[in-house]
Amino acid sequence: MFKRFATAAVTAVLIAGLGACGGGGDSNSAEGSDYSVDVGQDTGGGAGEPQPDTATTADTSVFGLRDQVRHRAARTTxxxxxxxxxxxxxxxxxxxxxxxxxxxxxxxxxxxxxxxxxxxxxxxxxxxxxxxxVVRPEQWCVSLDDVGGDKSQDDVWYRVSRTAYDEAVATDQHKRLDFTPKHGGC
Structure with missing residues (x-):
């Protein structure tokens, strides 16, 4: 009789503990929100700060109207x-x-x-x-207007590869360009 009672008590405690730890339908879930927390890295910011826009990362393609091009020579000392x-x-x-x-x-x-x-x-x-x-490596930059078809996104600079820069130079101004940037800003 005592063994059954002890087993039932341990089972009840385990179920209550697992229910408290599980995140079943948690309303604070990071999925689908603009906020995320990376437990493995300390970026110096708070846990609820929005992450930078990933639209300018090297794995996504951008398009818009060609505005200006800029070549920045390497700076050495x-x-x-x-x-x-x-x-x-x-x-x-x-x-x-x-x-x-x-x-x-x-x-x-x-x-x-x-x-x-x-x-x-x-x-x-x-x-x-x-x-x-080398203080600053050689950079090739392209500025786009109407980025992603958004008319309010003008004069956005992207660092691109040499081949994408050459294509932009060969393209007339205010013609559509589609490329994959290396970095945002220039």
Whole structure:
């Protein structure tokens, strides 16, 4: 009798616990809303902030009327960094070798030694060196009007690939362009 009562009590506690933990028809569900929370990353924002518009990501295509094109050359500067040189050292060690022949009282053991050479290398700092550091990579940009057919979306800049930039240059102004941007803004 006591076992049945204990089993029923444990079952009731488990059902109540699982019901509280399950999110069945939760009205605070993030599906279908403009808000999302990524548990694995801390972006410094609050949990209820809207995520950036994903329409400008590299996996979606955009279209609109060609407005302007812009080529931004790479910006570089001279900088110094530690020069790392390879330093090697050779080492030797004496290795003992043995072989045995026969068995019992007729067993003979022969021992000889050989020298093995090993080379170990590591990188060590040896002064500094000057190099060209890229501050901003080369960028090709296209500006569109009426993005996605929305007349209020004018002068929106996109960073594009070199081939998409060449197509935009070859297209007359205010003609429809369709491309996949690398990034939004320029």
């Amino acid at each position: 001279r900088a110094t960094r530690p020069h790392m040189a390879k330093k090697c050292a050779t080492t030797t060690r004496r290795v003992r070798h043995t072989t045995s022949t026969g068995s019992g009282t007729k067993r003979r053991t022969r021992t000889w030694y050989s020298t093995e050479h090993a080379k170990t290398c590591k990188k060590v700092r040896s002064g500094t060196e000057t190099y060209t550091r």
